[in-house]
Amino acid sequence: MFAVLKTGGKQYKVQAGDILRVEKLDCVAGDKIQFNEILMVGGETLTVGVPLVAGAAVQAEVIEQIKGPKVIHYVKRRRKHSSQRTKGHRQHLTLLRVTDVMASGGDKSDVKAATGTADARRAAHNNAAAPAAAAPAKAKAAAKPVAAKAAVKPKAAKAAATEE
Template sequence: MVYAIVRAGGRQEKVAVGDVLTIDRVPVASGETLQLQPLLLVDGETVTHDASALAGVKVVAEVVEEAKGPKITILKYKNKTGYRKRQGHRQPLTRVKITSIGE
């Protein structure tokens, strides 16, 4: 089984061909391809983590859709002053499907 550890959106994710991954938003249109930076490659018994060897390895992903994360509610309250502030946030995300791992 071939899989890789890639850097995606400030985090590291374990991916294999066919996986659908949710990462922070990237400015790529839906249906286009995207290259992710591999940090580790496992091909059966062979483990590659050397940066010079990984320079030729490409992890290609196709953008499936743009999405939003769950709603997060932020409440600020100060005692005895009447100060209350309510705010919300939804993180913009991108779903990608891994299409190939290799040279």
């Protein structure tokens, strides 16, 4: 049985036992995670989702967090300005071993859903926004001294004008 799953903006065709390198996920080595965005499940019968297959899931075990190969970005401007720049980049990846492909019942399992680091940051930001509701009161308190400083400036300007 195989499945086509979507994660990190990419699609992967997987079956039990496969090892995948996907965009970094918010998990640690040894965690069991589950992908719920399944686009197609194949085997004895082929099921294509519209856009997702309901109840289908792929479970995997995290092997480790790794970095991909170094990609060199070289920029050279010809003739004028004669500048050049070399930059390197190594993408953060998660290495996974697919343990199970489920055509149904994935929504009832107790395995943690796979989330990317961007999703984790967004969730943390939304949780931190609740205490920020008190921030407008602080902003109003800070606005009053600024207005007082603005009132001081014209007096200083008049004093400077009389000294001349």
